[in-house]
Amino acid sequence: MKKLVPVPVSEEHDGRPGVRGRPGLSSLPPLSLYVHVPWCVRKCPYCDFNSHERKGNVPEADYLAALQADLEQAVPSVWGRQIASIFIGGGTPSLLSADALDQMMTMFRAYLNIPPDIEVTLEANPGTAEAARFQGYAQVGVNRISLGVQSFDDGKLAALGRIHDGAQARTAIEMAQRAVPRVNLDLMYALPRQTVEECERDLREAMSFGTGHLSLYHLTLEPNTVFAKYPPKVPDDDTSAAMQDLIVALTGEGGWSRYEVSAYARQGEQCLHNLNYWQFGDYLGIGPGAHSKLSFQDRIIRQARVRMPDSWMQRAMARDGSHIAEERRLRQADLGFEFMLNVLRLKDGVEGGSFIERTGLSIMSILPAMKHAVERGLLEPGLERIQATPRGWDFLNELQMEFLSE
């Protein structure tokens, strides 16, 4: 993610056609709520998320008090807007007790306009203690569990530094399926020394549970992780490309369609929360390190909260706004790029009209870049849909860069 740098308002106008003045949004996009729970039992060596090792119990009472303070300060910016989905991510949210989740959900209902039956996802790890809580989570409103399985192979799980084994993953999946109607399994491929056959075994086992959603990620060695410092031996590009081809073929045969770069769903099982991100919708992120994108009639802003849990708790409780580490108004020059960065991840793209609807800009502002991308065979021609070609999807970075303003 790009570093957030505050920009002076005067930089808004960049002189290109269709971008004069402020964005004028005729309606605001759907608004999702993201809640960050920052603790994990142990930091995985490949992880670059805002997650912090926690010895002993999670400080639930302090965390919930700070979350409430954070939410109370955020409410004026989303006043009256209905929440479209809730995602409780981490970190390891399943370290929280069902009672803490109950308090959290009650708090959200008290402060926000939350219709009944919206998608409420909780990320969980397959440890036995956590799986025992799934029923309790379901009782307080969680209706989708996203399980960080990563692999069923004990050797690979150990190489990834995961604290669960394959047997615990299998048990947790069954417990999640009993507790909630919708389950996602996160699986990774191109793991240290993984062969195509091992990848296939993992995938087939994941598919055998018949969950509605699968998220299949390529392991990447991110900067500032243990793996970046001590890189494990990972499959070469040809092998990982063969794994990717196999994944697309097997999931397709099994009835999961790839609707986003890493997301595969059966019909009607797409993750609505993530879809809203990819359609350039709004989200309010609360909790340490959480990011927000919020639209107003005349501007769109991004915010990031203080990352370190203790510091975020202290600052949120001070109620002086200091828990917001960065806030910037999106420059009109960047809006086209940010929109495309998200929507082009979707296999079917979006309707052309959603560009003006979500950015407030005329499509003329990105027409030269669109034409160039069409000429290169990366973007489908026409203005009815904004959609990558199959080749554009294979070279998504290149396609997205077409829209980066100088």
Ligand code: SF4
């Ligand atoms: S469990 Fe997930 S969030 Fe926690 S350290 Fe491992 S990869 Fe990161």
